[in-house]
Amino acid sequence: MLLISLDSLRPDHLGCYGYRTRTGVPTSPNVDRVAAEGVLFENAVSTTTWTLPSHHALMSGLPDLAHGVWSDGFGPTLSRVQLGEALSAAGYATAGFFSGPYLGEKYGFGGGFDVWKNASGVEEQLIAEGAAAASERAAGHAETPAPGGLQQAATEVSGKVEQSYHVRSSAKSVSDAGLDWLAKQQAHDATRPFFLFLHYFDIHYDYAPPEESFARAFWPDGQRPRLNGDRFFDRPEVEPGMSPADLAGVVSYYDGEIRWTDSQVGRVLDQLDRSGLARDTLVVIVSDHGDEFFEHGAKGHRQNLHQSTLATALVMRWPGLLPAGKRVAPRASIVDVAPTLLDCCGAVGKADFLASDPIAGLEPGDREHGMWGRSLRPLIDGAETADRDAYAFLANRFQDRARPTYHFALLTGRHKVVVTHRYRTVHVDDDPAKPVAREEPVEARGQVFDLVADPGETRDLSRSADPAVQAAIDRWSAAYARDGRLARWRASVECGPPPPPLSAVEVTILGQLGYATGSDGPQLPPHTKLFQVAPPPPPFPRER
Numbered sequence: 001m002l003l004i005s006l007d008s009l010r011p012d013h014l015g016c017y018g019y020r021t022r023t024g025v026p027t028s029p030n031v032d033r034v035a036a037e038g039v040l041f042e043n044a045v046s047t048t049t050w051t052l053p054s055h056h057a058l059m060s061g062l063p064d065l066a067h068g069v070w071s072d073g074f075g076p077t078l079s080r081v082q083l084g085e086a087l088s089a090a091g092y093a094t095a096g097f098f099s100g101p102y103l104g105e106k107y108g109f110g111g112g113f114d115v116w117k118n119a120s121g122v123e124e125q126l127i128a129e130g131a132a133a134a135s136e137r138a139a140g141h142a143e144t145p146a147p148g149g150l151q152q153a154a155t156e157v158s159g160k161v162e163q164s165y166h167v168r169s170s171a172k173s174v175s176d177a178g179l180d181w182l183a184k185q186q187a188h189d190a191t192r193p194f195f196l197f198l199h200y201f202d203i204h205y206d207y208a209p210p211e212e213s214f215a216r217a218f219w220p221d222g223q224r225p226r227l228n229g230d231r232f233f234d235r236p237e238v239e240p241g242m243s244p245a246d247l248a249g250v251v252s253y254y255d256g257e258i259r260w261t262d263s264q265v266g267r268v269l270d271q272l273d274r275s276g277l278a279r280d281t282l283v284v285i286v287s288d289h290g291d292e293f294f295e296h297g298a299k300g301h302r303q304n305l306h307q308s309t310l311a312t313a314l315v316m317r318w319p320g321l322l323p324a325g326k327r328v329a330p331r332a333s334i335v336d337v338a339p340t341l342l343d344c345c346g347a348v349g350k351a352d353f354l355a356s357d358p359i360a361g362l363e364p365g366d367r368e369h370g371m372w373g374r375s376l377r378p379l380i381d382g383a384e385t386a387d388r389d390a391y392a393f394l395a396n397r398f399q400d401r402a403r404p405t406y407h408f409a410l411l412t413g414r415h416k417v418v419v420t421h422r423y424r425t426v427h428v429d430d431d432p433a434k435p436v437a438r439e440e441p442v443e444a445r446g447q448v449f450d451l452v453a454d455p456g457e458t459r460d461l462s463r464s465a466d467p468a469v470q471a472a473i474d475r476w477s478a479a480y481a482r483d484g485r486l487a488r489w490r491a492s493v494e495c496g497p498p499p500p501p502l503s504a505v506e507v508t509i510l511g512q513l514g515y516a517t518g519s520d521g522p523q524l525p526p527h528t529k530l531f532q533v534a535p536p537p538p539p540f541p542r543e544r
């Protein structure tokens, strides 16, 4: 089995989802090929709109409030069932290669994998570049860093590391690592089933493909646009009022990153073909969220739960066992991917994870093998034709810590119900120096969209008298409001300590700069209740 995660990929920028570029050049011939030879889910969604929680949903089959990792500050997942563990227990050789910082072990990934490796090469490059600073210091040519400067230096190093992931290309390294592992595994024991996970980060902004030709393919007149995709998120010219021509120019670099990454996915698919493995390999390609280009006033992702970033690509191929060229209309969620893989390979019966799941308080029907997601095979073979409910949650604290927002969404039938709660941070005793703050509600807003009649989510139906709208709101309440399933779940679970504040590469670079850092920063005590830090959702706001 091969599971590929394409970071920040909007499905509507893939040919197989109907995307037509201005030059007619396809962005995604290889993903399109998998879709043509297999199954495409037309209405797939993530559980959120950023990398860390959505990958936990992918690996655990749980929505974010159930797996518990919805903030940078939480590493270990609450899940007792990880896809890697389940497949390892079923006899699979398992390996994962990733290229974004959020996929690291410190954030709780890698459980059950024989190999779990950052294949981006970014950190090795940064450390190699820092070697000069270290030798300067060793030779006595560098100044001793100011004692009080560690915090500032750590912030600068963190920013540099993050920026490097955004700028540098890593898709080729990921494919190289995956192909190398696969070749060795096949040479070692070709009879053993394998599970290979590949995470490609290059489509994530900045939009800087390794060669300009990948973007140039989408310039109608061959002229380089005024703005490229560098510093997409921070660049002030990339703003809601920018000209359509300038925005199209920036988007050509996003499409260029898709074409570049698709070409690297193609290398892996070609090798499966050449080796004969393709015939009996389930290939699943999924994205963790999209990126938005001001459809709702914002750019990038992790800002709201609109479909421009919540909708994901999902295609799968398994020659002879899944139909070819099938398009599935009922909704699928990223939490369904892990149960589908377990279902397809028959691993479920071999490992009864339900029995060891210590988390209480859910109806048994809510859990299948410890997961909330369900196999997608009934949707593929037509045994199930209705839309499944899907949950989405976003805690947006990263843009403005003083004014965090929380978004709780339920997609049910053709409707999507979203409650957005705005808070302000109040320092305890009005002392900003104290680290502990509480969040006070400022405003709650409830919206309902008809995703069929209004896929762009431009018309709020929350005041509609349509009984179907009311029924959707009631289902939202059953999930999130005081006694709802997810509200009870949140109150019943506990989470472990957060990841260390500095990554290993940050500690190394700070050391190269002459700073000594403690190995452990401040940590929450184990079993800190999640609901101490996540405010409960308000009831659906009736008056506005």
Ligand SMILES: [Zn+2]
Residues within 6 Å of the ligand: 007, 008, 050, 051, 052, 204, 288, 289
């Ligand atoms: Zn992502």
